[in-house]
Amino acid sequence: MDAIVIRGLRKSFRKDQPPAVCLQGETVIRKGELFGIIGPDGAGKTTLFRMLATLLDPDEGSATLEGLDVVRDYRKIRTILGYMPGKFSLYSDLSVKENLEFFASVFGKDIDSNYDLIENIYCRLRPFEKRKAGKLSGGMKQKLALCCSLIHSPSILFLDEPTTGVDPSSRRELWENLAQLKAAGMTVVVSTAYMDEADRCDRVAMMKSGRFLTVDSPGNIMKRFGKRLLAVRSDNMFSLLKDLRSLDAVEKCYTFGDTHHVTLKDGTEADAAMIASELESVYGHKGVKVYDVPATLEDCYMNLEEE
Amino acid sequence: MSAFGYLFVKEARQFKSNPFMPVVLILLPLLLMLVVPLAANMEVRDVRLSIVDRDRSTMSTQLIDRISRSGYFVFSSYEDSYEDAMEQLSKGRADIIMEIPEGAERSVGNGENVEILIAANAVNNTKGTMGGGYLSSIVTDYSAELSGSSGLETSSPLTIIPQYRYNPHLEYKLFMVPALMIVVIILVGGFFPTLSIVSEKENGTIEQINVSPVRKRDFILSKVVFYGILGIFAFTLAIVIAHFVYGLASHGGLLEIYVSSMIFLVFMGGFGLIISNYSETMLQSVFLMLFFVLIFMLMSGIFTPVSSMETWSQYVTYILPTRYFVNILRAVCLKGSSFSDLTFDFVMLSVFAVVINIFAVVTYKKQS
Numbered sequence: 282m283d284a285i286v287i288r289g290l291r292k293s294f295r296k297d298q299p300p301a302v303c304l305q306g307e308t309v310i311r312k313g314e315l316f317g318i319i320g321p322d323g324a325g326k327t328t329l330f331r332m333l334a335t336l337l338d339p340d341e342g343s344a345t346l347e348g349l350d351v352v353r354d355y356r357k358i359r360t361i362l363g364y365m366p367g368k369f370s371l372y373s374d375l376s377v378k379e380n381l382e383f384f385a386s387v388f389g390k391d392i393d394s395n396y397d398l399i400e401n402i403y404c405r406l407r408p409f410e411k412r413k414a415g416k417l418s419g420g421m422k423q424k425l426a427l428c429c430s431l432i433h434s435p436s437i438l439f440l441d442e443p444t445t446g447v448d449p450s451s452r453r454e455l456w457e458n459l460a461q462l463k464a465a466g467m468t469v470v471v472s473t474a475y476m477d478e479a480d481r482c483d484r485v486a487m488m489k490s491g492r493f494l495t496v497d498s499p500g501n502i503m504k505r506f507g508k509r510l511l512a513v514r515s516d517n518m519f520s521l522l523k524d525l526r527s528l529d530a531v532e533k534c535y536t537f538g539d540t541h542h543v544t545l546k547d548g549t550e551a552d553a554a555m556i557a558s559e560l561e562s563v564y565g566h567k568g569v570k571v572y573d574v575p576a577t578l579e580d581c582y583m584n585l586e587e588e
Numbered sequence: 589m590s591a592f593g594y595l596f597v598k599e600a601r602q603f604k605s606n607p608f609m610p611v612v613l614i615l616l617p618l619l620l621m622l623v624v625p626l627a628a629n630m631e632v633r634d635v636r637l638s639i640v641d642r643d644r645s646t647m648s649t650q651l652i653d654r655i656s657r658s659g660y661f662v663f664s665s666y667e668d669s670y671e672d673a674m675e676q677l678s679k680g681r682a683d684i685i686m687e688i689p690e691g692a693e694r695s696v697g698n699g700e701n702v703e704i705l706i707a708a709n710a711v712n713n714t715k716g717t718m719g720g721g722y723l724s725s726i727v728t729d730y731s732a733e734l735s736g737s738s739g740l741e742t743s744s745p746l747t748i749i750p751q752y753r754y755n756p757h758l759e760y761k762l763f764m765v766p767a768l769m770i771v772v773i774i775l776v777g778g779f780f781p782t783l784s785i786v787s788e789k790e791n792g793t794i795e796q797i798n799v800s801p802v803r804k805r806d807f808i809l810s811k812v813v814f815y816g817i818l819g820i821f822a823f824t825l826a827i828v829i830a831h832f833v834y835g836l837a838s839h840g841g842l843l844e845i846y847v848s849s850m851i852f853l854v855f856m857g858g859f860g861l862i863i864s865n866y867s868e869t870m871l872q873s874v875f876l877m878l879f880f881v882l883i884f885m886l887m888s889g890i891f892t893p894v895s896s897m898e899t900w901s902q903y904v905t906y907i908l909p910t911r912y913f914v915n916i917l918r919a920v921c922l923k924g925s926s927f928s929d930l931t932f933d934f935v936m937l938s939v940f941a942v943v944i945n946i947f948a949v950v951t952y953k954k955q956s
Contacts, residue, residue, distance in 0.1 A: 334799050356801065364799045370792030374605045375598070386594040387800045413605065429796070 284437055284468035285310035285333070289342035292328055301328040303491040304342065310470060310484075315463045317479045318472040319582065320488030326472040327367060329488075330441045333470075334364045346437055360388065363435035367442040369422050373415025377406055377425055380414050381432060388433035395434040398465070402458055403428050420451035427458065437468045444473055456481050476579035487582055494585040499578055506576035508532070508584065511553055512540040515566040524564045528556065535583055542580060591802055595810035599784070603814070609780070617772045617822045621829040625764045634896055635719035636664035638673040638682035645693035651730050655686075660722045670705070677709050683895075684708045684719050696734060711922050712893045713763030765834050766917045767890045769826040770910065773849055774881055776822040777856035779874075781815040785864040786873040804952065812857040819853045820846075836921055844927060848916040851937050855909050858945035865951045884910040909940035 287308040293300035302325040310316045318326050331337040333344055335355035344351045349358045371380045381403075385392050396403075402424050409417060414425060423443060430438065440459075444452045456478065459469050463483075471482065479485045480499050487494040487502075495502060513534075515521045518541070525534040525543055530551035533544045545551055557571040603609055637655070641648050655661055664682045667673040676682040687705040695702045706723055710716030785808075788794040797807055827845070830836040860877070867873035885891065887901060888910035894902055905911045912933040919925035919933075927934065 336795060336798055359799055359801045362799060364796075366792055366795055368792050370796050372598070372602060372793055373791065374602050376605075379598075379601055383594065383598050384796070384800070387591075387797070387802050389801075 282312045283309050284312040284314070285316075285344065285346055285470070287333075287342075287344045290329065290332055290339045290344055291341040292332060292337065292339050300340075300491055301325045302332065302339075304329075304493055308486065308493060308496055310468065312468055313463060313466050314468055315459060315481070315483045316468075316470045317482030317485040318470065318488055319474070319476060319479045319485050319578070320472070321474055324488040325491040326488060327441055328491075330364070330439050330470075330472065334362060334439055335359060360433075361436045363430035363433070363438040365426050365430040365438075365440045365443060367445060369426060371414045371422075371426055371429060374413060376411050376413055377417070378410045380425060381428055384429040385432045390433050392432065395432055398434055398462075399428045399431050401461065402431075420447055420454075423447055423451065423455065427455070431462075435467070438462065438470070440469070440471045442472055442474065444475060444478060452478070476577065476582060479578050485578070487585055489585075494582075502578060502581050503576050506581050506584070508544040508547070508576075510574055510576050510580055511543045511545070511556065511571055512537070512574045513543055513556070513560075514540050514568070514570045515560065516568040517566060520564075521560070521566060524560065524566070528559065530556065533584065537579065542574070542583075544580075544584060591806040592810055592813075595802070595806055596814055599810055599814040602784075603818075613776065613780075613818055613822055614825070616775060617826040617829070620768050620772055621765070621826050622833065624768055625834065635661050635715055635722070636681065636683045636895070637661040637719075637723075638665045638667055638676045638685045639663060640667050640670055640673045640685065640687040642668075642690040643688045643692040647693040647696060647734070648688045651688070651727065654730055655723065655726050658722065658726055660719065674707070677707065680709075682709070683712070683715050684723060686723060711763075711918060715893055715896075762834065762836060762922060763918075765830045765836050766921045767914070769823065769830060770890055770914055770917060771885060772826045773819055773823050773852060774856065774884055774910070777815070777819040777853045778860050778877055778881055780818060780860075781811050781857050782860035782864050782873050782877055783870060784811055784815065785861065786867055786870050789864070790869055808861060808949075808952065812854070812861070816850070816853045816857060819856070820850065823849050830921075841920065841924075841926060844920045844925075844930070845917065848913060848920075848934065848937060851934070851941050852909065852913045855937070855941040855944055858941065858948040861948040862944070862951055865948070884908060889914050909937055909944075912937045912940075 287304060287310075289306065290302055290304045291300055292302045318329070320326055328337065332339050333346065333351060335351050335358050338352055346358050347361060349361075351358060372383070375383065381392055385394075406421060406424055406428065409421065414422065417425065427440075427443070430440075443455055447455070459471065460481070463469055471478075473479065482499065484496065484498050485502070486496040497505075513521065513525060518536075522534060522536065522541055525531055525541060530545050530549040531543050532546045534541055536542075543556070553571040553573060557569050560566045560569050560571075639652060641652065652663075656663065661684075665673070665676055667676065670685065670687050673682065673685040673687070677685055685705070685707040687707075689703060689705075692702045692704075704727055706720055706727075708716040708720040785794075788797070827842075859880070863873050863876050863880075867876055887897075888894070888905050888908040890910065894905050894911065897905070915933045916925075916930050916937070919930060
């Protein structure tokens with residue numbers, strides 16, 4: 282069954298600028314799916330979330346959550362939706378417990394009624410129950426925010442960049458929590474700017490300049506990457522980038538961790554050894570290493586951009 | 589618990605856990621009421637003078653001519669009897685009465701002392717004191733001149749007996765204290781709810797409320813009611829100080845005072861809501877609020893009499909609800925007026941409270 286159906290949503294804030302979100306066609310997110318929206322800052326992820334969370338009316342198009350229209354049935358949607366904004370937005374002058382109690386009562390519930398859902402997350406917060414929310418560490422704030430958006434047992438959960446500014450171990454914990462929620466049958470939509478996190482999603486939408494470039498499972502997206510991909514290193518990485526870009530056989534070159542990733546043009550004869558020798562003889566690079574690598578999601582994203 | 593109930597509890601918890609606001613709530617009325625009345629004083633012009641000239645002699649004409657040339661007075665009426673002039677005074681058409689008794693010129697000619705009565709309406713204390721003071725100095729000057737020219741031994745043939753109505757001891761504080769009570773209620777009733785709403789905007793907590801089933805109506809109401817109660821608390825503190833420190837509020841009914849201040853708090857709550865609708869940050873809202881609060885305080889007769897203003901700005905005061913609230917509070921505190929005397933002011937104040945709140949709700953819906 283479809284949990285979320287998006288039909289050509291569009292929103293622009295200023296007439297002299299391109300729209301913040303401009304989705305074409307129909308996108309469906311299935312019930313119980315862990316769906317990722319990946320894109321750089323400014324891609325329109327937050328605007329999309331705000332429209333789906335009934336905080337912002339779209340200019341054009343429509344979307345339904347569990348069959349409820351985001352504009353017409355916003356009141357009903359608000360009872361079945363959990364939304365965790367990117368910015369910490371709980372009452373920092375109330376204690377951990379007071380925040381949780383307040384958000385439970387907002388939905389006409391109390392803490393005990395859905396405690397099993399948040400137990401795994403909240404057990405880490407228990408020692409700090411009396412502490413003011415504003416005085417918690419970043420990871421703890423994140424956990425509390427997640428608890429508060431889960432306390433009414435929503436059927437759909439939106440998380441807007443939940444891992445931005447959170448340490449690696451807390452990030453891992455969060456993704457484990459999300460996997461548990463998914464296992465419990467909840468539809469979870471997460472946005473992130475980190476490509477490595479997208480592997481954990483059932484399906485991802487790659488977003489850029491307000492559009493979905495592609496929507497598929499991470500495995501399929503990587504499988505469809507049809508180009509030859511090389512990783513290149515040398516002693517002088519800075520001039521290497523420039524030199525690689527001037528090669529005829531190279532279509533695209535970008536930094537990737539401590540190497541440069543290079544995609545080759547279709548139909549070119551060149552391979553790793555040829556490029557290595559050209560770099561050494563023509564440009565005088567030392568310590569050159571060139572080898573084939575399998576494409577990651579980030580490579581897919583970098584190459585999708587241009588289309 | 590109803591939506592309003594838990595939102596109200598949340599407001600109270602937030603307020604309690606804030607280390608700063610509860611202190612402000614108590615210190616603000618305390619300092620304003622205890623320190624400022626000792627420090628402020630002002631000058632007046634255009635004092636409306638009602639003259640009862642029963643002598644109608646050369647001397648009285650000369651005296652009146654001299655008063656008019658001083659530039660401090662406008663002659664509002666010439667009456668035949670003190671009673672008529674008193675009526676003008678009580679209706680608020682005149683500020684000061686000067687009565688020159690019958691046969692004053694003849695008495696002066698015979699070398700007798702003549703008593704000139706000056707009665708000033710001291711509800712607006714500054715005007716009463718200063719106007720009375722100016723008038724007596726003019727009369728004293730004139731009488732010195734008279735005694736000089738007539739060559740008689742009596743040093744000053746005309747004596748003045750001033751009589752200040754409603755504020756017999758001419759306490760400037762009695763004028764200031766009700767004004768400061770109003771300032772307390774403007775500051776608490778205006779700033780507290782506005783800052784609370786805008787801080788929710790700034791911290792993003794309003795987003796969390798907006799995605800929940802909580803109705804905006806309940807959200808706003810919880811704030812207006814909670815901070816309204818705080819406003820009443822601060823105001824009560826001010827009344828207690830006014831009573832025990834300055835001996836005020838002994839004339840009027842507490843009911844009139846509280847009803848008017850509650851209506852005014854409802855107005856300020858709605859006004860604060862409008863400000864918060866149009867500002868994104870605390871800084872914006874503070875500046876916007878301050879701008880209007882200053883206009884409310886300086887242009888509605890709280891510190892300077894409306895009658896001393898330029899004519900155009902006197903008309904402006906009619907669209908400032910503080911004008912009516914000031915009238916009510918001063919009349920109740922100093923004259924002991926009741927609802928029936930102040931129907932117009934109460935009606936106007938209520939109209940403002942209702943209109944501003946309708947406007948606030950309409951603009952709030954547009955913003956979301």
